[in-house]
Amino acid sequence: MVTVATWNINSVRLRLDQVERFLAEQQPDVLCLQEIKVAEHLFPHAAFERMGYVHRAVHGQKGYHGVATVSKLPLTELSRHDWQDNGEARHVGVEVGGAGKGLLIENVYIPAGGDEPDREVNPKFGQKLDFLERMAHWADTVDRPSLIVGDFNVAPLEHDVWSHKALLKVVSHTPVEVEALERFRIAHGWVDLGREYVPADQKSFSWWSYRNKDWKASNRGRRLDHMWASPELAPQARGHRALTECRDWERPSDHIPLVTRFEL
Amino acid sequence: MVTVATWNINSVRLRLDQVERFLAEQQPDVLCLQEIKVAEHLFPHAAFERMGYVHRAVHGQKGYHGVATVSKLPLTELSRHDWQDNGEARHVGVEVGGAGKGLLIENVYIPAGGDEPDREVNPKFGQKLDFLERMAHWADTVDRPSLIVGDFNVAPLEHDVWSHKALLKVVSHTPVEVEALERFRIAHGWVDLGREYVPADQKSFSWWSYRNKDWKASNRGRRLDHMWASPELAPQARGHRALTECRDWERPSDHIPLVTRFEL
DNA sequence: GCATATCCGG
DNA sequence: CCGGATATGC
Numbered sequence: 001m002v003t004v005a006t007w008n009i010n011s012v013r014l015r016l017d018q019v020e021r022f023l024a025e026q027q028p029d030v031l032c033l034q035e036i037k038v039a040e041h042l043f044p045h046a047a048f049e050r051m052g053y054v055h056r057a058v059h060g061q062k063g064y065h066g067v068a069t070v071s072k073l074p075l076t077e078l079s080r081h082d083w084q085d086n087g088e089a090r091h092v093g094v095e096v097g098g099a100g101k102g103l104l105i106e107n108v109y110i111p112a113g114g115d116e117p118d119r120e121v122n123p124k125f126g127q128k129l130d131f132l133e134r135m136a137h138w139a140d141t142v143d144r145p146s147l148i149v150g151d152f153n154v155a156p157l158e159h160d161v162w163s164h165k166a167l168l169k170v171v172s173h174t175p176v177e178v179e180a181l182e183r184f185r186i187a188h189g190w191v192d193l194g195r196e197y198v199p200a201d202q203k204s205f206s207w208w209s210y211r212n213k214d215w216k217a218s219n220r221g222r223r224l225d226h227m228w229a230s231p232e233l234a235p236q237a238r239g240h241r242a243l244t245e246c247r248d249w250e251r252p253s254d255h256i257p258l259v260t261r262f263e264l
Numbered sequence: 265m266v267t268v269a270t271w272n273i274n275s276v277r278l279r280l281d282q283v284e285r286f287l288a289e290q291q292p293d294v295l296c297l298q299e300i301k302v303a304e305h306l307f308p309h310a311a312f313e314r315m316g317y318v319h320r321a322v323h324g325q326k327g328y329h330g331v332a333t334v335s336k337l338p339l340t341e342l343s344r345h346d347w348q349d350n351g352e353a354r355h356v357g358v359e360v361g362g363a364g365k366g367l368l369i370e371n372v373y374i375p376a377g378g379d380e381p382d383r384e385v386n387p388k389f390g391q392k393l394d395f396l397e398r399m400a401h402w403a404d405t406v407d408r409p410s411l412i413v414g415d416f417n418v419a420p421l422e423h424d425v426w427s428h429k430a431l432l433k434v435v436s437h438t439p440v441e442v443e444a445l446e447r448f449r450i451a452h453g454w455v456d457l458g459r460e461y462v463p464a465d466q467k468s469f470s471w472w473s474y475r476n477k478d479w480k481a482s483n484r485g486r487r488l489d490h491m492w493a494s495p496e497l498a499p500q501a502r503g504h505r506a507l508t509e510c511r512d513w514e515r516p517s518d519h520i521p522l523v524t525r526f527e528l
Numbered sequence: 529g530c531a532t533a534t535c536c537g538g
Numbered sequence: 539c540c541g542g543a544t545a546t547g548c
Contacts (some may be wrong), residue, residue, distance in 0.1 A: 010548090011530090011532075014532095062533085063531090063532050064533095064546095114547085153548090209529075210529035210531095211530090213529090251530090254529085274538085275540095275541060301541070328537075328541095328542070376537075388537095417538095473538085474541090475539050477539085518541095
């Protein structure tokens with residue numbers, strides 16, 4: 001059994017104790033972090049080392065973005081795609097297990113895309129759409145069982161947001177983004193593991209804004225974080241959980257972790 | 265018996281619990297704070313109210329400087345001298361006790377004066393010297409028993425700094441500042457209460473830089489904070505303490521509080 | 529709201 | 539090193 005987790009941590013240095021608590025409690029074999037907000041040489045390697053996560057692929061930068069995949073199992077870093085072609089650290093791809101026959105794990109932080117859902121007035125939105133198109137193009141070439149996880153910054157389904165109607169024009173849930181993400185999904189036939197375990201007609205969220213003073217009471221969440229498996233891999237998933245309780249920890253990330261077990 | 269304290273708190277909002285702990289433990293009748301770093305309307309009045317310091321004279325500004333005198337005993341605000349004539353909040357004068365026959369308490373935050381001890385290249389140093397000259401001029405007019413306390417940003421005596429020789433050209437201990445402060449002292453005949461209780465041949469500090477990682481081990485302190493009494497008042501002082509232990513509290517101010525008891 | 533960045537002041 | 543300030547991103 002191999003357990004894989006993903007978490008947009010919103011500064012790994014500021015929330016090191018929370019990462020440690022999560023790892024101690026959940027003991028995943030692999031953890032994919034997004035928004036580590038730190039350059040590789042300042043990544044808290046020692047803390048992960050202590051926790052047994054001695055294999056790491058860290059693709060960071062100063063202050064913004066950045067992803068890291070840490071693992072108890074041997075890992076080989078295979079790729080750092082720059083789907084925006086602007087140098088931002090938003091992806092790292094690894095293989096866990098034997099070379100050529102292990103599991104590919106793609107860790108991605110898709111751009112948020114700014115406020116205005118119009119590429120003419122908001123270039124960030126255009127970059128997000130381009131990012132998704134390039135991901136779709138890449139997905140076409142994926143020919144091995146893979147898992148792609150991370151903060152996709154898109155809530156594709158109606159019940160992935162607290163109000164479908166209210167969010168149709170809000171970046172993360174606009175039809176143009178959802179369609180671009182769906183093209184990416186189709187390009188490889190990715191299976192949305194979250195929705196394998198929570199039916200599509202039930203609300204399911206992974207992110208709640210800091211701006212709502214009582215996130216639980218208002219529950220204006222979105223499902224922005226995802227774990228998608230190749231068609232061959234998806235049937236091997238044995239359990240998937242979204243750890244909502246972490247949103248209630250002291251000084252939490254605005255995202256919660258997702259955890260999936262696989263019988264490989 | 266009336267107990268008066270002074271403390272450069274380096275942001276009163278950030279260190280409210282420390283102020284509360286200090287007040288609970290020491291129970292001074294009057295506390296003079298410097299560097300409150302807050303405008304008057306955002307001063308944490310309620311917390312002081314709860315602690316019984318229901319009489320307050322707050323002269324604050326946004327972000328920088330600012331002084332406040334809080335008291336359990338009735339207090340009348342009498343003056344806000346602007347010895348720099350630039351609008352900075354660096355002084356508040358009050359009378360504690362009956363009008364015209366109470367104790368005058370002057371709370372002052374003398375400018376730090378920048379890095380270069382040369383008014384030609386560093387205007388802040390010139391402003392500091394001018395501030396001291398204007399204080400001396402004012403002191404000439406003081407004709408009632410008074411106590412002047414605060415962060416003077418000058419360590420006048422040889423053993424007010426960790427190394428007299430090393431600091432002779434460092435702002436806070438240069439001869440020109442020490443002479444200006446001495447002119448101010450002479451102008452009213454102020455008595456340096458700190459040195460009434462710790463002989464001048466012993467090291468005595470009230471401030472240790474944040475930049476020294478182990479302030480206690482290196483002990484590179486300076487005595488920048490003072491309580492000076494009018495000649496008639498000084499003999500009524502019954503005890504004076506510098507609370508060095510506060511420098512070891514969590515996230516401390518770089519200054520420690522001074523406390524004097526008076527038998528009035 | 530929260531967490532960077534950079535700047536200024538001490 | 540540690541506070542503020544402002545700006546930007548999410």
